[in-house]
Amino acid sequence: ADKLVDGVDFGNLCNDFECVSSPSVESTARQLARDILELREGNRALGTYAIQVKYKDPVRSFVGREKYKRPLWVTDALDKPSVTVQEMVMLSTSVLNIKWTVKGEARLFIGDLIINVNSRFTLNQISGQVIEHEEQWDLSSSPAIAQAYFWASRRLFAVTQTGKDISDGLKNFTARIEVGRENPEIYPDPSDPTKFFERDDGFRDAYQIALFLAVIYFVVQFLKATL
Incomplete structure (x- = not known):
């Protein structure tokens, strides 16, 4: 896979305009193409993504490169998946488009599933990191029953990942509260240099809790509307 990618002249990836x-x-x-060809999961090069990278596909969206560490849908849903890259095009100096195909046998369906993927990456020209990543899928080469399996399993996968997002967010939120309790912020009283007082963060904590619960509520409502 590396030989295939490294053998391509970068100039040939560009279109006639840029x-x-x-x-x-x-x-x-080159690194993104390697990750795609090898279906890399936890060992993918996270440094190619910005910390607050934005990801979006037809059934899921998220922010943060840490989520790229999670297992891929394809490795759980398909047996012996294989990948080929058809095209790599620089649409501009900062937008890369990769067209690739993944094939494999669905684990709950006797037959092959063929997914033509269009991955578009918006890159920071200075750091080279991905700041936005969007995917579109074309299943027209697969039979109807295989397409139904794909959409059902992808939506289930998205729900599972959203649940992990909420769980991780709750853990991080709880950890921040515990740290705050163990290390209360102390501020000097400007009217008396020898006197100190603690800042009352009760209102701020209550606001953060309410905001977090509101986010959970809207996520649940969104899932109800889309499933």
Whole structure:
């Protein structure tokens, strides 16, 4: 896979309009292609993504590169999946488009599932990191029953991942509260240099809790509307 990617002249990835970008973008483009070809999960190069990268596909969206560490849908849903890359195009100096296909036998369906994927990456030209990642899927090469399996399993996967998002968010929120309790902020009283007082953060904590619960409520309502 690496030989295939490294054997491509970066200039050949560009279209007729733009063919100029930074060395960092070129390096990221090659790394993204490797990750796709090898279906890398926990060992993918997270450094190619910005910390607050935005991801979106037809059934799920999230923010944060840490979520790229999680298992891929394809490795759980398909037996012996294989990947081929058809096209890598720089649509501009900061937008990379990769067209690729994944094939495999659905584990709950006797037959092959063929997914044509269009991955679009928006890159920071200075750092080369991905700041936005959007995917579109074309299942027209698969039979109807395979398409039904795909959408059902993808939606179930999205719900599971959203549940993990909420769980991780709750854990992080609880951890921050515990740290705050163990290390209360102390401020000097400007009217008396020898006197100190604690800032009352009760209102701020209550606001954060209410905000977090509101986010959970809207996530639940969104899932009800889309499932």
